[in-house]
Amino acid sequence: SQQGEEDPQALSIQEGENATMNCSYKTSINNLQWYRQNSGRGLVHLILIRSNEREKHSGRLRVTLDTSKKSSSLLITASRAADTASYFCATDASDSWGKLQFGAGTQVVVTP
Amino acid sequence: NAGVTQTPKFQVLKTGQSMTLQCAQDMNHEYMSWYRQDPGMGLRLIHYSVGAGITDQGEVPNGYNVSRSTTEDFPLRLLSAAPSQTSVYFCASSLFRGPLNTEAFFGQGTRLTVV
Numbered sequence: 001s002q003q004g005e006e007d008p009q010a011l012s013i014q015e016g017e018n019a020t021m022n023c024s025y026k027t028s029i030n031n032l033q034w035y036r037q038n039s040g041r042g043l044v045h046l047i048l049i050r051s052n053e054r055e056k057h058s059g060r061l062r063v064t065l066d067t068s069k070k071s072s073s074l075l076i077t078a079s080r081a082a083d084t085a086s087y088f089c090a091t092d093a094s095d096s097w098g099k100l101q102f103g104a105g106t107q108v109v110v111t112p
Numbered sequence: 113n114a115g116v117t118q119t120p121k122f123q124v125l126k127t128g129q130s131m132t133l134q135c136a137q138d139m140n141h142e143y144m145s146w147y148r149q150d151p152g153m154g155l156r157l158i159h160y161s162v163g164a165g166i167t168d169q170g171e172v173p174n175g176y177n178v179s180r181s182t183t184e185d186f187p188l189r190l191l192s193a194a195p196s197q198t199s200v201y202f203c204a205s206s207l208f209r210g211p212l213n214t215e216a217f218f219g220q221g222t223r224l225t226v227v
Contacts, residue, residue: 004154030211035218042116042202043155045215088154090216097210098143098162099170102154 004032004089004103012109019076021106023089024069030092032065032072033100037086046074046087051094079110114138118203118219125193125226133188133222135203141217143208144186145170146178148199149221155202161186162208193226200224 007022023032031050035043047063049056049072056063062075076083086107090100119134137144142163147155147170157170161180175197177189186205190197200223204216 030213033215040221042218042220043204043216045217048215090155092213094211098145098206098208098213099157099160100145100155100204100216101157101171102147104152104154 004091004101006087006089006103006106008106009104010107010109012111013079015080015110015112017079017110019079019083019108019110021074021087021108023072023074023103025072025089025091025101026070027091028094029067030094030097032063033090033092034061034063034072034074035088035090037088037105039085043088076108079108081110081112084108084110116203116205116217116219118201118222120222121220122223123225125190125224127193127195127226129193131190131193133190133201133203133224135186135188135219136184137186137203137205137217138184139205139217140183141205141207142183143206143213143216144180145204145216146176146186146188147202147204148172148197149202150199158188158201190224195226198224198226 033048034046086105088105145160146158159178161167203219206216
């Protein structure tokens with residue numbers, strides 16, 4: 001069973017626009033992580049947010065975490081064509097350290 | 113610094129054959145894991161290891177074996193390949209700090225087709 005569920009499943013935007021995707025999960029977590037996967041490649045880590053944090057920034061990325069709602073969001077500002085990829089959230093649950101559980105991902109297409 | 117290296121990148125097997133997917137990391141990470149990725153789904157954990165000599169099952173372990181004789185290597189063995197094991201396999205490693213775990217580093221994947 002998947003711990004994280006991303007929404008939307010797919011997102012198509014133009015360069016310069018912002019992209020927002022959401023992740024919901026089911027159990028108590030130590031941290032939540034966001035990864036990017038370009039077509040046919042491995043996953044690349046973007047941001048890790050711990051359960052006692054509410055917001056985190058990295059360049060054009062902003063992640064929020066609401067543990068009361070068991071949800072997180074990833075915002076990519078000023079999107080570029082190079083941001084075209086699938087984005088996954090992964091949870092590191094409190095009762096199973098290190099055993100990341102992934103959602104099905106959001107496929108983002110950024111057109112020039 | 114190579115990170116996580118997986119071999120081979122592509123493999124075609126016949127039903128019933130066995131093979132080993134190799135994974136090596138050079139970051140001295142304690143934690144290593146194997147995931148499979150199927151179309152439309154996220155990654156699912158097959159097996160994991162928190163250190164040399166210690167392995168455990170993940171969500172979908174049936175049909176796979178692992179061993180961890182060194183910190184660097186974590187091979188995944190398919191005992192008798194089945195078409196249902198057609199998938200993309202990813203190896204990952206990370207530091208293991210319990211509730212203070214850090215991010216995982218992934219290999220480039222092995223695309224396996226079982227015919």
